[in-house]
Amino acid sequence: MKTSSLLFACFVLLLSATAAQASADVQRGQYLAMAGDCAACHTSRHGQPFAGGSVVPTPFGAIPAPNLTPDRETGLGDWSADDFYRAMHSGVAHDGTSLYPAFPFTSYTKVTRADTDAIFAYLRSLPAVRSADTPNTLRWPYRMRSLMSAWRTLYFDEGEYATDPKRSAAWNRGAYLVQGLGHCNECHARRNSFGAMVQEPFLAGGIVPVQNWYAPDLSMGPHGGLAGWTEADVVALLKTGRSAKGTASGPMADVVMRSTQHLSDDDLEAMATYLKSLPDREPQRQRESAVGARDLALRGQKVYAQQCAECHADNGRGKGDAYPPLDGNVSVTDPTGINAIRVVLSGGFAPVTKDNPRPYSMPPFTQKLTDDDVAAVVTYIRQAWSNKAAAVSPADVRAYRSTPGG
Incomplete structure (x- = not known):
């Protein structure tokens, strides 16, 4: 017994x-x-x-x-x-x-x-x-799965993350999350005509396919998309949706809301440690400014004073936690100008997070400003203060006025 x-x-x-x-x-x-x-x-x-x-x-x-x-x-x-x-x-x-x-x-x-x-x-x-089975709507010949074997041969490198013994545990954890589970490069990279990511330089930024937002270069070194950011800035954005350098918008706002705000501080700090180590970038060659860009910027300065300065301040530094800075803001100075155009047109909210449960909103100006006005004010903020980005044109604004995607 x-x-x-x-x-x-x-x-x-x-x-x-x-x-x-x-x-x-x-x-x-x-x-x-x-x-x-x-x-x-x-x-x-x-x-x-x-x-x-x-x-x-x-x-x-x-x-x-x-x-x-x-x-x-x-x-x-x-x-x-x-x-x-x-x-x-x-x-x-x-x-x-x-x-x-x-x-x-x-x-x-x-x-x-x-x-x-x-x-x-x-x-x-x-x-x-x-759930109901929904067929894909891929066009021919892309719907042919047999073509995937060639695509995989050309563009897919299979293999689990290998720890770098020369790096710290925090760096390796951050690399694992950014490269693997976080799949950051799926948005923050250019893609070729076959939909494959351009891997070099890594996390160098690109337009999110179909959604038409620009996912910035994530290097924090000189000439990088996050130049001037600290690791604390990165952690703040991923945790709350806002930082001293700007606010998450577009697809990134959804990533913060659904994913990164729920990660531990240790994991967020590890991701920031890894991003801090990305190599410096070569100076980007800006596209040539549109004809009449100087006059456009002068007009935009007046629009800014009338419509924007009350929240974002005359000096472009924003106001506390409520309204983000525009000076040095990567969403303003990205190489394409897409993000700034879309935010001016459609407005929006920062993501709702546990540490920022009632974010301030940005009103839409699509009904209030003409294409010329939007191009002018976006050109102005891209070239005012410390910003040195290329002008945008009214044609650029027209291209994104009715663009879908969140």
Whole structure:
């Protein structure tokens, strides 16, 4: 009897330890899924979490984001942990078909097996939701999955993140998050005509396909997109959506709201440490200013005094936490001028975060200002104070006045 009781007690302890480990894996997987911003694509507006239903727009057509809940018919119910790892690591579905790179396996390949197992455990813990199958609308020949083998040969380097022993633990953690789960290069890079990221220089900035926002260069060194930023500025933006250097807008606002605000301070600081180490950039050659740019800027100065100075101040330094600075603001001085044009036209809010629950808004001026006025004021703020960016034209404004994308 004593032996039986002892065996039973050991069995109970083993079950308890297994259950505790499973619970810990699920909690860790939930955190990692937020770090990867998985819900952004795999949860439709007003839909069930991770049940799919949204589409990912690409220049080649729209691709539906699949259901990640454990439904056996329309989700991951028949997937194993091995299947999930292969999808993340190799970009291959459980039935052997190649996944399109709208799913960023090109970055997720760096995620460790332990982390993909934790994410899979979290997804398996969700309620199973049956969702309708939505076909993609890719144009021919891009819908032909057989072409993916050639694309992968040319543009996909498979492999988990390898720790650099010459770097600190914080730097390696930051590199792992930025390069892998955070998949920052998927937006902050130019793409070639086949939709592949231009990897060199790394995180050098680019236009987000279809959404038409400019994701800036992330180097903090001289001539980098974040030149003059400190690591504390980076952490503040990722945690609250605002910093002394500017406010998150467009797609980045959604990233902060859904993902980075939920990360630990240690992970945010690690990401900032890694970004701080990116190499210095060569001075960018600005595009030539439009004819009459000087007159345009003088006109823009008057528009600024009438419409903008009350919030952003005469010196362009903003007002406290309420209104961001425009002097030295990367959203103002990006190489294209897209972000400043779109914010002036459409306005918007900084992301709602736990540390900034009631952000101040930027009113839209699309009805109040003409294309000439918008071009003038954007040209002025891109060339005033310490800013030295190229002018924009009324034609640039017309191109983005009705551009979709958030």
